[in-house]
Amino acid sequence: MAHRVVVLALDMVVGYDMTIPPQILREATGKDGEPLYDVRICGLDRSPVRVGSGFSMVPDHDASILAEADTVIVPGTRVAGPRLHGVLPREIGEALATVPSHARVMSICTGAFVLGAAGILDGRPATTHWAHADEFRALYPNVLLNENVLFVDDGDVLTSAGLGAGVDLCLHLVRRDHGTEVANRAARYCVVPPWREGGQSQYIDRHVPEPGSEGTAPTRAWALRRLHMPLDLAMMAEHARMSVRTFSRRFRAETGMSPGNWLTRQRVEHARHLLETSDLPVEVVAERAGLGTGASLRQHMRAALGVSPLAYRKTFRHS
Structure with missing residues (x-):
């Protein structure tokens, strides 16, 4: 029922x-x-x-x-x-x-x-x-x-x-x-986001992007398809065809966070998805999410959610 x-x-x-x-x-x-x-x-x-x-x-x-x-x-x-x-x-x-x-x-x-x-x-x-x-x-x-x-x-x-x-x-x-x-x-x-972190601040004072700006959304979409690959601020700014300083400023105005923090959050979210939907070993999950090693994944999971990858999988994995 x-x-x-x-x-x-x-x-x-x-x-x-x-x-x-x-x-x-x-x-x-x-x-x-x-x-x-x-x-x-x-x-x-x-x-x-x-x-x-x-x-x-x-x-x-x-x-x-x-x-x-x-x-x-x-x-x-x-x-x-x-x-x-x-x-x-x-x-x-x-x-x-x-x-x-x-x-x-x-x-x-x-x-x-x-x-x-x-x-x-x-x-x-x-x-x-x-x-x-x-x-x-x-x-x-x-x-x-x-x-x-x-x-x-x-x-x-x-x-x-x-x-x-x-x-x-x-x-x-x-x-x-x-x-x-x-x-x-x-x-x-x-037509709503499937997940926003429970720890995200309720109220973020964000500036309206400058008129005529194409924004950083295309680069964010590009980065999401490459989470398993090495990515850094300079590469993202280059893709957006902006200087690092301009890219960082516009990115924060549009998302409320720095590019580095955003990228880490997306990688943790991808790792969570893999833990919930696959039987991949923790080391492989970490690699595919772009977090390097299992130790790095455990560190990020504990910082973001307070649990280890295996504990998270046991809680949220449904057959």
Whole structure:
């Protein structure tokens, strides 16, 4: 049976957040096209739920469906108790109390305020939209908040930063449950990046590329096809027909990172893909990803993800 996901839409819900789980998770399918998730949206009752962007929606289900959930997702909301006073309204508390003990609980954006008010995040790492971090800390000092990440996976409780980071979290969920190929297919259909590092800063102040500039995108595409080969800044600048200084400046403006850091990240991502989708020895994975030796791959994997290549493969490899 498909994994049952219930999205709990509370008054003044963030409409974008609410629609992310059904859009992303319903595109996660098995080899024969079978749906892997059964996603449903509920309110506390069947009454219209106000959406913060100026309209209301009528959910198909009331909160009784929470008792059947394998995963519960609380999207962003402006509901007053959790957002302003650090208290959980009785009806929300009663609804959350029906969630099965085995179920995962997730939040998108300011949905973390609801989990905080429910005590679910006490003593746990979590994140929310960076713009609301100070007020979150004031209301929920027992939560280990980190507003500088896109999402936090703490096993049975997961939280994401604002808006688009909900896409990252849902794709991470698919990747965690069913592997990279399924997640990549869902991302490709939704025309979104299949993976952004969970440690990437939520907010990067990037300059708009200069008018008339062709940018560094062609060179980035060229480099991605040659990750197994020696590449350095000078070679990339030469391909882009720019000076090293100009290339570095434009590259950072367009990607938010230096060419060297970007290249290392892409190589680690390629290594992850190979670990998930093949039985290649670690030394061969390192070579094909352009990281040289197994020792180098282990060093980069631990720095980026905190795990060894073999531990990563054991976690994410799905037959």
